[in-house]
Amino acid sequence: MAVAAAGERETLLALQCALPDEQFQAFKYLLEGQIPLSQLRPATRPDLCSLLLQHFPGQALRKAGVILRQLSRLDLIQRFQLPGAEDVLGSSALPGVAAGSSGMSAGEDAAGASEGAGWALPSHAGRPHGRGAPCFSPAGERRLLTERDLMQVAQKTGREWQEVGIQCLGLEKSRLEQIREDNPNNVVMQVFEMLREWLRREKQHATAPHLHACLAQANVNPEVLTFLQSIGGV
Template sequence: MATAKFLLQVLDELSQDELERFKFHLQNTIEFKSIATGLLENKTRVELAHLLQKHFAEQALDISKHVLLQIPRHDLVTKMFGKGDMSDSEGRDPEKRKRGRVGDCGTASSLSENEMPTSKKNKVETKVLKDKTLMALAETMGHNWKQIGIQFLELKGYVIDQCELKEATVILQSFEMLKSWRNREKEEATALKLHSILANGKCPIGSEQLECLLEDNP
């Protein structure tokens, strides 16, 4: 039970208000498997430490660190976990390493270029995506754009928040999210790469919605 003991030491460093915000992030997220509100109500710090270990198993420390950075308590992360990789402070998905393995959802490796039907592979644009194409795709995403951005395009949480605050409509928010992905990928932001990521069967977008990625050829 070493993990639970360590987590208790971490939780003991939080004020009551910070503890409530910690619980809030545990139950309001799509970045990892959330904990139901009923399971968190009236939990003591000792009980919460055991719940974190039981619910998240080997990921309990990574996810706890991620939530601490959202509160934010960067100082506590540095104190308890060491400096290490602080990229979680910008919204990194704590399950990113799992999704990065071959066969997991949400990465380009889950559907390689060779697995794409030849007729479509030869049509996919190999240059950096244009605004017109990104807008056409954004118009089809609906309210799934946040999940797509975080889970499949692996954008950081604060980037998604900025997109939502910048624009008032879902379509424009989706467009901003896709532009953020393009800006991050730079010259590698091709239709081929985007198609290979979003064509994964677990992504909440249909193949017909991806046709716009096949139509922007010179």
């Protein structure tokens, strides 16, 4: 499967975002002996993507697919069209079913741990390393989000929006800093403009289930996820 370096990096990060924390740690465990432990154990999700590219040049996606098979995440192999995805089509595993013993999708697993107000990255996420990659909605597509929807999301959020924008929405740090400078002392408008940037990038995929799946990767105000569920049938 021919994938450009940038596309390969983004795909690796997106599939790591789709794993709940327990399976992310298991993913690293299964790489022990193939990547030095001193690099592997403290690795965040973006760090692990870099390690895969470094230690398996040209084969990072194939190696990720092998590990995902061991974790019974055939749904992710299909979703991201990893090498061997065609062999998964005849499998009985369905997307979202094999997300752990609870049967929840990665987004649902993360969302269940959300507490308190505002946005904060989960403790395992570490600091953002460069550009992230879009997450993907586990649910079917719904109507496109409107600017009014985005404003209601912005009004329910806190001040950790830049880290969430980089880590979970895959936006550029330079663009987020420009948004902050353009809207000084107005966090709601800063978040709103960030979400508009995401909406413009996602185009026909800018739906409530899609945004819910991305924001569930962080500990957001539960009201945000509840709102997106109410308008998108998540």
